[in-house]
Amino acid sequence: MYCINYFFQTIIIILIGRCILTGCELHTEGNSDILASCALEATRTYFQSEGTIILATQDCETDQFPFLNDSGFMIVDEFNISTSIQDECVINTTIYLLDVDRHMKTYQNWLKQFTAYEVKSCRFNFTDLETTMLQELHNTKKWRVLIFPYNRTFEYPGRGDISGYIITAGMSEYYEMEYRIHRILTVLLEYRMLKYSTFFLVLVSGEIGGFNVERVITLFMEFHVLDVIILVYDESNEVVNFYTFNPYELPSGKCGLIYKGILISKCYFDESGVVRLRHRTTDFEIIPNLEGCSVFLNDILSEPLTIESDVGDRDIISNQSVVFILFKYVLDVMKMSLHTNRVQIQKNERFLMLDLQDIQGTKGELFVRYYTTTYYWFLYKSDAFARWSTIFCVFSNYVWLCILLTIFFTASYLQYISRNIKYNPPWWLNLLSIQLGIAIREPKALYLRFILLAWLMYSLPINTIFQCFFTSYLSDPVHEHQIDTYEEIVEQNYELILTDGNSVFLESGINITSNKKWITNREGSLLYLHNGSRRAVSIPQESVTYFYNKLCDGNIRNKLHRITTYQNQHHLTVEFTNKHFEKRFYVLLNRLIESGFPDKLCNVILYPKGMFLASTKLSELVGYFYPFSIIHMKSAFLFYFIGLGASLLIFLIEVIVHSLPLLYRGSIAASIPVRNNFPK
Incomplete structure (x- = not known):
């Protein structure tokens, strides 16, 4: 026991x-x-x-x-700027700037620990x-x-x-x-x-x-x-x-x-x-009954698609925003109401949520794309040459050198002729008359004819080209070399301003540089660009147009140049709180997207007068100057000499044709015997 x-x-x-x-x-x-x-x-x-x-x-x-939000590598600096865009338009603001160099180094060190x-x-x-x-x-x-x-x-x-x-x-x-x-x-x-x-x-x-x-x-x-x-x-x-x-x-x-x-x-x-x-239910399936439900639109400002509207002490999305109008069309068909005010939605305890996002993918499990925007690199246009220097911009240095040498040798040769041969009027007066289009007497000496003809052949195209180019440069000033590639920006060590969090990783990759900054406020990024030199900003074209219409009452002149050879597409999406709501919403929203409705709404906001404003047009590669060189002159002189050769050939044929009757008559006269008519 x-x-x-x-x-x-x-x-x-x-x-x-x-x-x-x-x-x-x-x-x-x-x-x-x-x-x-x-x-x-x-x-x-x-x-x-x-x-x-x-x-x-x-x-x-x-x-x-280890969690991503616990890594603590977001280092943001506060930056106060005072930008004078025009004489009577000075903007003082504060922007928050993230140093991508420090950010990426800290992130990569954390990532090594994370993966290991x-x-x-x-x-x-x-x-x-x-x-x-x-x-x-x-x-x-x-x-x-x-x-x-x-x-x-x-x-x-x-x-x-x-x-x-x-x-x-x-x-x-x-x-x-x-x-x-x-x-x-x-x-x-x-x-x-x-x-x-x-x-x-x-x-x-x-x-x-x-x-x-x-x-x-x-x-x-x-x-x-x-x-x-x-x-x-x-x-x-x-x-x-x-x-x-x-x-x-x-x-x-x-x-x-x-x-x-x-x-x-x-x-x-x-x-x-x-x-x-x-x-109890053999095939359980959730069929959402959404009629009469409220939807709260979580605000993430991405102007001009989502415009901020100040209501009291709370910043909410304006009902004139592209997103609000677009989603309201869809929700009205679904018999649902859309809200952007947290105070109003909190009074109704039953609601769904739409969360706006900016991602690289087109559509995730609970994400639906409603607009696609393109990020370009913008920088200042190159400076224009001074007006007094326009006269020297017509030809390249080699052409100017050739012109000076030609004038020198021509003058020396004519001076030599004038010393040995008496000729009136003087040779320089004949050359000046040719330049002014005044007729001169044809010289009897063959070498004078040749030199005047050569001078006419040389001076006429040079004079014509110079006058045309010089006149056009006076009306449209010539600019210095314009940077038009992303590689040139990097080589010139420009300060690169990023306006999207995804671009911090996409633009940097494994190459960490010390000249990249991240500014989340797009308007602040443009002001930061105006506040200094040798800076470039990655920003959507719609944002540039929108803020240029907004700053200084839209009276400022756009001085930015857009690089078109390097761009990134971003898909603006809406995140749903559940997949059942997403399925019905996606079908209706996709119909509006296919009809181009979001683009039309965006154009109404960007161009309220119904046309593209001249002050907000974004120029492509303008003002980049290619001076006239010897290579450009080659084709003109080639055709000119071909014409002269053809004229000479016709002249020779004409001389031969006119000489044939004379030769024929001479041969006949030689064949007739001469009679002796003298008396014996």
Whole structure:
């Protein structure tokens, strides 16, 4: 008897010690079997037949994971500027500037630690439920199973490969369960592993103090996750209840607000030990009833598409913005109301949310593109040459040298002729008359004819070209060399101003330079550009036109040059709080986009007078001067000499033709015998 008692005491001590060391919860074998079997049936019903299942166990802590928002590498400087755009227009403002050089160096150092990080807190002392669940999943040979998080360098599959998520919860208190699920969803979101278009299974085993289905549902709603099925083991009835929710249909919810969970199925073992599902809803599908619901448009200013409107102490989006008008058209068809004022929307506890974003992709799981803008590089136009120097800009230096040498040799030759031959009028008077278009007497000497003809051939095209170019330069000043490529900007060591967070990484890449700055305010970036020299800003063309119409009452002259050889397209998108709202909204919005409606609205804001203002036109490559060179003269003189050659050939033919009758008459006269008429 003593031995039997000792044996049972030893067994109890071993079990208690195991639980203390591993942190496991004491569950019966039947509890684990039925919950794991029912979870397996749920995966077959709701998960895709292939891919990866993410299994988040309750034994691994996620507190030690490095998060992007915890890295602390955003270093922003405050910069006060006073810009004098015109004599009577001085703007004083404060801008916030991020040094990309420091930012990227700090980020890359953090990224090295991030990629080399190993989760060492996971011991994977699985509970009976998790062990049984793993065995059942592997036996199906349908899915790959990823234990999340796992104790090796963090490598994860793409979201497209994920078939579903399984989260186990066996805590004794609800606050522990809430904290753990929140951390798991946060890690999934931060590491871009949160896939909204698949199901989440939450396995709840045992009694949890303060637990109810609605609190768990609300927790997932914070992360915009709607397809959640909660499996709760009912020990009294020995069944597993399947709960979910419909945030659009009473009594579960209305307009995205959750009231209570919905029991959609029961799972149990029959008499033969086979798991059975008793469906209350055989094919559960959420069909949103959105009529009469309110939508809140979360403001992110991206002028001119979203224009700021000051109402009291709160900055909200104006109802004259492109985004507001565009979305209101869609929501009116859906019989929903659109709000941008937080005070008004908070009075209505049932609402959905639209969050504006600026991303590189065209459409994500909950993102829909409504406008595409192009970022160009803008810099100051090159300076114009002084008007007095325009006379020297017509020809290149080599042409000027050739002209001077030609005049010198011609003058020397004519001076030599004038000393040896008496000739009136003087040679220089004849040359001047030729330049003025005055007729002169044809010289008798052949060499004088030749030199005057050569001078005429030389001076006429030079004089004509010079007058044409000089007149055009007086009306349109010639500019210095205009930088027109991104490579030239970098080579000239310009200060590069970025106006979009994505561009900080896209423009920099692995090349860290000390001349890049990030200014989130687009108007501030243009003022910063005007406040100094040797600066270039990456900004959409629409923003430049909009702010130039806005600054100084639209009376300033645009002095910016746009580089067209280097550009980045950005897709302005709207993020939805759930996929069901997104599907209906996308169909209607896409019809407006295909008709060009957003572009028309944008043009109305940019050009309110119905035409492109001359002061806001963005010039392309203007004023870049190519001086007239010898190469340009080659073709003109070539045709000129061809014409002279043709004239000479015709002249020779004419001489020959006129000489033939004379030669013929001479030959006839020579053939007639001469009679001696003298008397003998």
